[in-house]
Amino acid sequence: MEKKFVEALTSQKDDFSKWYTEVVLKAGLVDYSPVKGCMVIKPYGYAIWENIQKILDEKIKATGHENAYFPLFIPKSFLEKEAEHVEGFSPQVAWVTKGGDEDLFEPLAVRPTSESIICSMYAKWIQSWRDLPVLINQWANVVRWEKETRPFLRTTEFLWQEGHTAHRTLEEAEEEALKMLFVYKDFVENDLAIPVIAGKKTENEKFAGALHTYSIEVLLADGRALQAGTSHNLGQHFAKAFDIMFQDLDGERKYVWQTSWGVSTRLIGALIMTHGDDYGLVLPPRVAPYQIVIIPIWKNDAEREKVYNYVDEIYNILKRYFRVKVDKDEEHTPGWKFNEYELKGVPVRLEIGPKEVDKQEIFVARRDLRLKMSYKKENMVEELSNLLDDIQKTLFQKALKFREENFHNVRDFNTFKEIMDTKRGFVKASWCGDGECELKIKELTGATIRNLPLDWKEEEGKCVLCGKETKIKALFAKAY
Ligand SMILES: [Zn+2]
Numbered sequence: 001m002e003k004k005f006v007e008a009l010t011s012q013k014d015d016f017s018k019w020y021t022e023v024v025l026k027a028g029l030v031d032y033s034p035v036k037g038c039m040v041i042k043p044y045g046y047a048i049w050e051n052i053q054k055i056l057d058e059k060i061k062a063t064g065h066e067n068a069y070f071p072l073f074i075p076k077s078f079l080e081k082e083a084e085h086v087e088g089f090s091p092q093v094a095w096v097t098k099g100g101d102e103d104l105f106e107p108l109a110v111r112p113t114s115e116s117i118i119c120s121m122y123a124k125w126i127q128s129w130r131d132l133p134v135l136i137n138q139w140a141n142v143v144r145w146e147k148e149t150r151p152f153l154r155t156t157e158f159l160w161q162e163g164h165t166a167h168r169t170l171e172e173a174e175e176e177a178l179k180m181l182f183v184y185k186d187f188v189e190n191d192l193a194i195p196v197i198a199g200k201k202t203e204n205e206k207f208a209g210a211l212h213t214y215s216i217e218v219l220l221a222d223g224r225a226l227q228a229g230t231s232h233n234l235g236q237h238f239a240k241a242f243d244i245m246f247q248d249l250d251g252e253r254k255y256v257w258q259t260s261w262g263v264s265t266r267l268i269g270a271l272i273m274t275h276g277d278d279y280g281l282v283l284p285p286r287v288a289p290y291q292i293v294i295i296p297i298w299k300n301d302a303e304r305e306k307v308y309n310y311v312d313e314i315y316n317i318l319k320r321y322f323r324v325k326v327d328k329d330e331e332h333t334p335g336w337k338f339n340e341y342e343l344k345g346v347p348v349r350l351e352i353g354p355k356e357v358d359k360q361e362i363f364v365a366r367r368d369l370r371l372k373m374s375y376k377k378e379n380m381v382e383e384l385s386n387l388l389d390d391i392q393k394t395l396f397q398k399a400l401k402f403r404e405e406n407f408h409n410v411r412d413f414n415t416f417k418e419i420m421d422t423k424r425g426f427v428k429a430s431w432c433g434d435g436e437c438e439l440k441i442k443e444l445t446g447a448t449i450r451n452l453p454l455d456w457k458e459e460e461g462k463c464v465l466c467g468k469e470t471k472i473k474a475l476f477a478k479a480y
Pocket of ligand 1: 128241431432433434437438463464465467
């Protein structure tokens with residue numbers, strides 16, 4: 001066997017951004033594509049996305065939504081119907097102007113989001129209060145022309161789900177927007193083990209065309225924030241632009257109230273940047289492509305047969321309960337494999353040699369804490385199941401602790417600026433509520449209001465920039 005070791009990664013402290021790029025490439029999540037700004041998601045990365053989809057799709061359906069699919073192309077005139085919407089998205093829209101050799105009569109946008117095409121259909125489908133609510137979700141790709149891109153976090157084409165609903169009343173739409181925000185919060189915290197702060201976006205930061213927007217915000221290991229999901233109460237903006245009307249119980253024709261909400265492959269970027277370390281990825285068991293990898297260790301043919309038989313026996317038991325992979329590749333040394341699966345973030349590694357066979361045990365290494373232990377074969381299913389649960393919980397607790405350590409209550413602007421210039425993190429500060437003041441803060445510090453957290457109570461204070469009396473507390477950070 002050759003003595004080749006996995007090349008060391010750049011450490012997070014030395015260069016976090018370089019570490020990130022190396023991890024996504026070396027762990028086999030993505031590759032650069034021939035198309036600028038677009039990424040190829042390789043099988044290992046795509047398997048994470050499939051697990052995300054599977055779990056989230058169940059939650060979306062459990063809350064009464066159905067999946068459907070709408071066209072990739074959107075007529076230019078549709079996109080232009082809602083004024084704020086077109087203004088917000090037009091700098092990023094990719095256009096199709098030719099079909100074969102012929103110029104198109106009307107250019108088609110490659111969807112940057114699907115409100116307009118879906119609303120045009122809802123106008124046809126919705127006639128009466130009996131048709132409401134409409135609760136539809138779509139899993140799709142979207143395109144937003146980006147100048148600067150980074151795998152998963154910002155790419156020209158990305159994958160996501162977008163929910164689009166229509167309701168009889170404003171209250172119902174508001175309830176829906178909040179319900180889905182909390183579906184996302186539950187999913188990101190429990191399945192991805194990432195703590196989030198749920199709140200309302202400011203007018204400056206809301207979705208183009210929404211009445212208001214809610215978001216969940218994550219603090220990443222380099223002290224920057226990432227918006228991990230959004231849910232919009234669209235009010236009647238699109239209903240009026242697309243003439244989506246229904247006859248209400250009182251016989252009157254009224255506009256519907258709408259919502260839209262989405263999360264994307266960006267979540268994978270959040271996963272990597274929240275849990276990863278200097279050895280590579282650390283994946284939460286719930287979404288890891290395989291939760292356990294088994295590595296046989298042997299020196300000669302006699303040992304090999306003995307170990308392989310035992311490994312097969314273990315594998316056949318474990319595969320009924322867990323996502324398991326056995327690596328019998330004989331080209332690489334066990335040492336090489338240990339590094340490789342650490343890099344890939346596999347939650348649990350079993351190292352099985354002749355000693356384990358003799359003792360009828362398994363030797364276990366957990367990726368997150370890099371601890372090792374042995375379990376008896378007869379108890380292994382229960383032990384491993386508890387271990388995976390513990391890893392899932394430990395990852396969340398560790399991320400929460402990091403967020404708390406990097407959370408700053410700030411009163412004066414100099415401290416605010418100094419934090420943003422150095423260690424970054426989340427800052428809680430008073431804000432007067434004025435959009436101009438918010439923009440000025442951004443200009444001076446690079447920090448934006450991530451959201452106005454829903455569970456923060458009103459507090460008397462003075463705006464961190466202008467000093468005006470206010471009760472609003474905002475969550476600030478430099479964001480991706
Ligand atoms: Zn102010």
